[in-house]
Amino acid sequence: MQVSIKWLKDYIDFTETPEELADKLTMAGIPVENVVHTGEGLEKVVVGKLTEVRPHENSDHLQICTVDVAKGEPLTIVTGAPNVQEGQLVPVALVGAHLPNGQKIEKSKMRGVLSMGMLCSAEEMRLDLDALPESQKNGIYILPEDTTVGVSVKDVLGLDDVILEFELTANRADCFSVLGLVREISVLTGNPMHFPEIKVNEDDAADSKDLVSVSIQANDLCKRFSAGVLKNVKIGPSPKWMQQRLEGAGIRSINNVVDVTNFVMIELGQPMHAYDYDEITGHSLTARKAVKGENLHTLDDSSRVANGTELVIADAEKPAGLAGIMGGLESEITEKTTTVVLEAASFYGPNIRRTARSCGLHSEASGRFERGVDVTETPRAIKRASQLLQEMGACTVCKNIVDVYPEPVVPVKISFTAPQINRRLGTKLSGDVMCDILKKLGFGIETVSDESYTAVVPSWRNDVTRWEDLSEEVAQVYGFDEIPSTTPHGRVMSAGQSKKQYFIEKMKAVLCSLGLDETASFAFTHPSMYDKMQVPEDSMLRTAIPIMNPLTDEYPLVRTTLLSSVFENVVRNLSRKNEDVRLFEIAPVFYPKSLPVTELPDEVMKAAGIITGRRAPLGWNQVNDEVDFYDLKGIIEELLTALSIKRYTVEVGEHYVMHPGKTAVIKKGNDILAYIGEVHPAVAEAFSVKKKMYAFEMDVLTLMKHSEEHFNYTHLPKYPAVSRDLALLVDRDLPAMDIEKVIKKNAGPYFKEVCLFDVYTGKQVDSAKKSVAFSLLFQSNDKTLTDAEVDEAFGKIVSEVEKLFGAELRA
CATH class of the missing domain: 2.40.50.140 (Nucleic acid-binding proteins)
Incomplete structure (x- = not known):
């Protein structure tokens, strides 16, 4: 919003310099961003x-x-x-x-x-x-x-003027007009306003009500709709003074009719539109919702297809304008126009904002409707525009104004007390001083009792809804610099991370130390991602929350799986020739309780990642091997160790994005700590990736649940360990983990650890068999073990694996 000093002085006298006035307005909560002297440099x-x-x-x-x-x-x-x-x-x-x-x-x-x-x-x-x-x-x-x-x-x-450029907050819709600014200046300077009397000579015998009909079909989007008719219109240039006022507001002159509607919009804050009466089919205007698919042809000569949520002003056949944003091309004012319909209305701001955003079409009018206009101003705006054109000798004015106002707005009343406001501001003002300030700002005051009042909010102050708002009005006019400064006091609380935050930070640090790079993604996704990742049709993951106003068409849903974001980041890296990728992300996913959403969804913290490419950086002294399943398994096992999670098992598992038979689940009890495996070839193909990828997915709260917090430390053993190798011939399909379970169960009190170090299949063993070799470690904290003690435990292990699995001991 910008306005010239000359325009302000048309309605109020003041002696302050533009800079002094700017300071006063800024301190009163109406910030002036810049003071521009239009003729600077032309002094000589x-x-x-x-x-x-x-x-x-x-x-x-x-x-x-x-x-x-x-x-x-x-x-x-x-x-x-x-x-x-x-x-x-x-x-x-x-x-x-x-x-x-x-x-x-x-x-x-x-x-x-x-x-x-x-x-x-x-x-x-x-x-x-x-x-x-x-x-x-x-x-x-x-x-x-x-x-x-x-x-x-x-x-x-006309460059002997000064322009004030305002950076107004959205709540001060009343100050998006010269009249609103003049009201504030009048209060701050104590000088009275001399706004011109709006008086129209209805010098045409015709009645507007007989010439044009007005109606509202969308009462929730249009609160009031007013129209007036001007006849014998002469299109021409505006007077020089009006062109200069508009130029000071950043608006270019077009012709007298259009200029007057813009002038009234800036002057009163009420956007208006002028229609060529002869181009309005049926001579009727209706505020209605657009029909999905109908064409919206606006003044910028652009055609848009309606999606059905827009509010339009329509004649008997078609939309004649996009309500609150821009008029239609067919009914625009031209040199041939002789009869004009002036329209002023009050539209629902959020709908105007959504429509302007979806159409990519913002205007001075839409900016005002978005913030809220004074619903009582529509007839006054039409009279003011009629008056200005009549004074130019550019028209005759038809009788009456057509005004549709189904539900008149009831003034807001707010109760407050002087002590209440003084406590909030830290002042000692009397109730009379407060009431005097509010009256100057246009508020009505009803005295209830001593120091207790009811304020009637003026129609143009839709931002004032409670007594705290009244206290701000009092403070701004009284002067913040007049309010004594006090040192803030209170209990100082030490800040710190929650247990969950600390745990996540530790996970990130460990994964980064293992060579992975952290990513941060938007929590949004596209429905096609579920098909690419082969998510089952009946999976709860497909029950994603739709976004009302998505950032782009690529992200219309809130994600239910973190892997969708990780896959996108991997593909983005591969497309930029970064072939060796090791990425992870720890972030929330969102599960709605029901659709449509009626309550907040469940927010679950997940960890996921993918590795692909070479195992080691390219170099003359490095092999060129690709990463495999065991690289990823090692990373996850190191992470679990760092998180103090022990005594878990690794089993064959299934996951929707992973290769059957090449997928494992890491479990502790009935809880799944992690899924790890090779990405399914069909999933890789869906993402146009030709190389093997290995993915993992974990639930953070499940990991926290099994992370040990308390530790018992023991001294390093003084006595040597005894190592024994166990080579067995077993069925080819027998998991090594099952053998390890039997070993741990029967190894006795001196057993420390077991490690699978060899698996062999080939000519020397039966095709239905495989040879597996384990290294077993025994150690005592109290003594040196004898061969007999170790042999006893070793013999029991051999006996059990032979009995349970039909294993044969290999020499």
């Missing part, structure tokens, strides 16, 4: 008359001009512009001028002739070239013939 540029123009004797393109600036002797100025002629009035930069484009003007000799200044072009004065006719864009800028010689160009071009 005046109007000059060319009394003589003659060619330069020493140049074929330069001309010598004699210029009268009404101050002393005429000046001699040399120029290369081809469009100068004797008798013209032009901008003259005097010696010492510092133009807006950074150029400093000094005396200079040009081919032997002393030049005492410079004739200026529009570009050198930094004028808006898009708003100028083609004849003024190139060469010296030519001023009107009735311009007074010697006056400042700033005054002639």
